[in-house]
Amino acid sequence: MGTLEGHLLPGAGFLLYSFYYSVLTSLALLQEQKALKHPLLPRKLRGHGLFRQVSYEALVKVVVPVFGIIGEYFYPLGVNRVQMIDWKDPRRPFVFKDNWQHVTMFGFFLLSGVVDMVSQTHLERWGVKLQRAAEALAFYVLILLMVTHIENKSSLEIRVHLLLMVPSFLLALVLTVEVWVPNHPPIWVLKSWLGLVLGNWMMQICEMYVPPTGQPWRADDPTDHAFLTIFFCWHLALAAALFITIYGLCSLWHCRYSSWTKTPGARYQRCPMEFNxxxxxxxxxxxxxxxxxxxxxxxxxxxxxxxxxx
Known part of the structure; x- marks a missing residue:
């Protein structure tokens, strides 16, 4: 994942999912729902087999990690990184460490998507808690992998990934709390905000590979380190502004939709007691x-x- 393409796929995935979850949260707050209602795939796509009730969220959790795993193994075209051990070397060293770390991360998010599909179809009673537990596990694994991923990196890369671990760890904690306290609106808002922070910061990492100024970041410059932290703080505020904007747009849509669904004059009239x-x-x-x-x-x-x- 040490390339622009490697950071762009998970960054775009996290960001799009965060936008989707923010819209669901905004509509749930406006409609005073007691639980988030995830839209299901059309019946033609779901079929009548094992997965009869599959949400768009579960599908994204499965599709994006699959593309990530394929990219780690076979991108660019012509390479093959499936091998884990170099059997030709008498020392039997491990090879492609970074790629296997990324595949492990994608694999746990893929597992979270599969758990969503199974629980939504067959475990309606306590499926929500199981979904949040699997999602929290994926973020805990992400943090564990980041601890070793930053080894033998430049000081700038270490700072970038440490800042990435902050929203990841907070998201894991929020998801853990949600296992025991599900369907709590403040947790929905916090998850949306942290997800936007994580997605935005992943896109900031992509910007570091192709800086708009044309001047690359310098790992040995303390000023660049300081501005990196400043940009992260700006992303905290940017994520809050994005969520407020999404909520405002959903509020306008909700008001307009409510006015469309109201039928003029369709009100009950009390029948008079005396007829004439x-x-x-x-x-x-x-x-x-x-x-x-x-x-x-x-x-x-x-x-x-x-x-x-x-």
Missing amino acids: GEELEKLKADALSQNGVVLPETPDVQTGANDRDV
Whole structure:
């Protein structure tokens, strides 16, 4: 993953997923939902087999790691890094350490997606807790791998990955809390914000490989180290601003959608206790103007009154 392409795939994946989760959170808050409702794939794509209820979230968790694993092994075209041990060397050394670390990270996120699919279909009772536990495990594994990933790196790369570990660790803690306290709106907001921070920082790492100024970052310059920390703090504020913007746009859509779904004049009217011919004719005219349906002939008013007296 020590390339622009290697950081771009997980960065774009985290960022898009964070946008998706922020939209779900905003709509859930606006509609006062007690639990997040993840949209399911169309029935034609789900089929009627093992996975009858698959959400877009679970599908993304499976598809993105699969592409990441394939890229770690076979990108660029023509290379093959599947080998773990060099059997030709008498010392039997491990090879492609970084790639196997990345494959392990992608593998645990892939496992989280598979757990989502299985739990959404077959474990409706306590499936949400299992999903959050698998997702928290993936982030804990990410942090463990980062500890050894920064070995033999430049001081600038170490600083970048240490700052990346901050939102990753906080996300793992939040997901762990959510295992015991599910469906809690403040946790939804915190997860959305931390996810946006993580995705934005991954894209910042991509910028370091192709700096817009044309001047590469200098690992031996303390000023570059200081500005790297400053940029991370800016990303904290940027993530909050992005979430507020998403919430505002969802609020506008929710207000407009609510106004569209309201039918003018479709309100219940209390039936008067005393009937007379004029009132019945007025009610019939209102019904015809609203529904366009011809009502049956109205029974005799006097007969209805007599029946009511009896």
